[in-house]
Amino acid sequence: MTGRGHGKVAPAIRVRDLHKSFGTLEVLRGIDLDIARGEVVCVIGPSGSGKSTLLRCVNLLEVPTSGRIYLGEVEVTAPDTDLDRVRTRVGMVFQQFNLFPHLDVERNLTVAQEVVLKRSHDEAVEVAVAMLRRVGLEDKRHEYPARLSGGQQQRVAIARALSMGPQAMLFDESTSALDPELVGEVLGVMRELAQEGMTMLVVTHEMHFARDVADRVIFMDGGVIVEEGPPADVFAAPREERTRRFLDRVLAR
Amino acid sequence: MTASQADVQQEPPPGGRRFRVSRSQATQWALYALSLAIVLAVAFLVDWERLQDRMFRWDLVRAQFPEVVTQAARNTLVFTAFGFTGGLALGLLVALMRLSTIRPYRWAATVYVDLIRGLPALLVLIFIAFGLPIALGIRIPGTYGRGAVALAIVASAYIAEVIRAGIEAVPRGQMEAARSLGMSRGQAMRRIVLPQAFRLIIPPMTNELVLLLKDTALISVIGVTEATKELTRFGRDGVNANANATPLVVAGLVYLALTIPMTRLAAYLERRAAASK
Numbered sequence: 001m002t003g004r005g006h007g008k009v010a011p012a013i014r015v016r017d018l019h020k021s022f023g024t025l026e027v028l029r030g031i032d033l034d035i036a037r038g039e040v041v042c043v044i045g046p047s048g049s050g051k052s053t054l055l056r057c058v059n060l061l062e063v064p065t066s067g068r069i070y071l072g073e074v075e076v077t078a079p080d081t082d083l084d085r086v087r088t089r090v091g092m093v094f095q096q097f098n099l100f101p102h103l104d105v106e107r108n109l110t111v112a113q114e115v116v117l118k119r120s121h122d123e124a125v126e127v128a129v130a131m132l133r134r135v136g137l138e139d140k141r142h143e144y145p146a147r148l149s150g151g152q153q154q155r156v157a158i159a160r161a162l163s164m165g166p167q168a169m170l171f172d173e174s175t176s177a178l179d180p181e182l183v184g185e186v187l188g189v190m191r192e193l194a195q196e197g198m199t200m201l202v203v204t205h206e207m208h209f210a211r212d213v214a215d216r217v218i219f220m221d222g223g224v225i226v227e228e229g230p231p232a233d234v235f236a237a238p239r240e241e242r243t244r245r246f247l248d249r250v251l252a253r
Numbered sequence: 254m255t256a257s258q259a260d261v262q263q264e265p266p267p268g269g270r271r272f273r274v275s276r277s278q279a280t281q282w283a284l285y286a287l288s289l290a291i292v293l294a295v296a297f298l299v300d301w302e303r304l305q306d307r308m309f310r311w312d313l314v315r316a317q318f319p320e321v322v323t324q325a326a327r328n329t330l331v332f333t334a335f336g337f338t339g340g341l342a343l344g345l346l347v348a349l350m351r352l353s354t355i356r357p358y359r360w361a362a363t364v365y366v367d368l369i370r371g372l373p374a375l376l377v378l379i380f381i382a383f384g385l386p387i388a389l390g391i392r393i394p395g396t397y398g399r400g401a402v403a404l405a406i407v408a409s410a411y412i413a414e415v416i417r418a419g420i421e422a423v424p425r426g427q428m429e430a431a432r433s434l435g436m437s438r439g440q441a442m443r444r445i446v447l448p449q450a451f452r453l454i455i456p457p458m459t460n461e462l463v464l465l466l467k468d469t470a471l472i473s474v475i476g477v478t479e480a481t482k483e484l485t486r487f488g489r490d491g492v493n494a495n496a497n498a499t500p501l502v503v504a505g506l507v508y509l510a511l512t513i514p515m516t517r518l519a520a521y522l523e524r525r526a527a528a529s530k
């Protein structure tokens with residue numbers, strides 16, 4: 001279950017020797033990563049280790065300094081790639097939800113479908129309702145985001161990303177901004193998504209979630225992947241000293 | 254204010270809190286008494302009849318109507334409307350250029366804004382009305398043309414800065430979320446960022462509108478026809494014709510009738526925006 005070598009089918013996401021610098025600060029220092037279709041990969045690691053930057057590079061919110069990224073067969077780092085099209089195929093869920101506060105929930109889900117995918121309004125609404133049902137918030141479709149709890153907002157954000165029909169989903173600490181009692185509902189939605197076979201790359205501090213749901217756990221530190229493997233191995237018997245120290249620290253809490 | 258500041262600077266006397274309060278009260282009473290004395294002195298020394306005769310003669314007040322409203326105030330509002338609409342369109346363009354990823358756009362917009370904000374509005378107005386036509390051989394057509402174009406250009410630099418501040422106040426995550434859904438920068442700006450920015454800038458924009466309304470007075474310098482006389486020119490002509498300040502006072506009152514409600518509205522919008530945060 002390492003996600004590698006699933007026959008001849010190209011991995012959903014392939015990252016090759018990815019480097020990213022901000023000025024003189026080298027944040028990613030050679031990342032190689034394959035994520036198979038339907039695989040759930042959790043990324044753990046200390047703050048500042050480059051986890052967010054990795055995710056943001058995968059959907060090209062940051063332009064990599066060097067290296068290649070493929071989605072399926074398509075190299076998205078190729079100079080002639082239509083970046084906006086690429087981004088519709090990868091959904092992203094942010095720590096701060098980032099719902100559009102001036103639009104109601106339904107419009108949050110339909111605006112990009114209409115503007116980017118050129119779906120008709122009726123078609124977009126139909127998809128929106130279906131996605132809201134999936135996250136259990138169909139009845140909130142005419143509310144504004146400010147009237148929802150943090151957990152509900154994040155579920156809407158997930159539904160919004162799903163309504164574009166992405167091939168993979170990226171989650172960047174999607175429960176870190178939530179009150180503890182609201183974390184469960186969001187993780188529940190993510191768990192269902194994983195069970196339905198969505199390809200997911202999840203940065204998280206929720207070690208239980210990583211242990212239960214991930215096919216593979218990646219430990220990052222200092223801009224490199226220090227260790228990776230099935231969660232049972234990484235959590236129970238980390239090979240690297242750095243991993244062990246990190247786990248001791250977060251699991252002690 | 255000054256009394257309590259003076260108190261703060263002194264060493265507080267031992268156990269002196271009550272002492273200090275009573276002392277600052279005494280100072281306040283002294284200030285009231287002084288103000289009253291000044292008011293009384295003015296009231297006795299000024300020749301009120303003469304003042305009213307020169308500044309507020311009833312027959313002249315009446316003579317200003319209805320033209321001061323139907324012509325002068327109307328023209329002031331027409332110039333304001335043209336200037337603001339043009340200034341808004343141009344200002345939005347300049348603001349977007351200042352935030353552009355394309356460097357020459359940023360430079361051009363910065364130069365434009367710095368230039369116009371760094372010069373007196375009057376100078377810019379005169380330059381556009383007289384300097385440009387001479388230099389480039391173009392004539393801005395229309396009855397209101399020159400004045401409206403000049404005002405729009407002056408206003409656009411200030412409006413651009415208001416819009417830019419508004420755009421920058423929208424959290425970065427909004428643009429990123431929109432981009433992550435596949436929207437282009439332009440689509441995200443138009444659908445997601447600008448609507449939020451415009452909500453933030455309604456109060457400061459109302460203030461810009463008041464400033465612009467007052468700046469229409471500058472047009473009286475670049476020459477207006479009988480048909481485009483605005484309030485200040487109207488008042489000034491009235492002063493010249495009658496050797497009396499009454500027409501100017503009336504024009505001033507009309508200005509206030511327009512600007513004070515707008516200023517109050519801006520303050521109300523600002524309070525409401527602050528409350529909804």
Ligand SMILES: Nc1ncnc2c1ncn2[C@@H]1O[C@H](COP(=O)(O)OP(=O)(O)O)[C@@H](O)[C@H]1O
Pocket residue numbers: 022025027045046047048049050051052053054
């Ligand atoms: N846009 C940026 N400009 C400059 N430095 C950045 C930027 N984004 C991230 N960094 C830096 O890159 C490093 C890694 O950040 P990040 O990927 O957010 O780490 P993590 O998500 O693991 O906490 C940090 O030192 C951060 O300050």
Ligand SMILES: [Mg+2]
Pocket residue numbers: 051052053172173
């Ligand atoms: Mg992060």
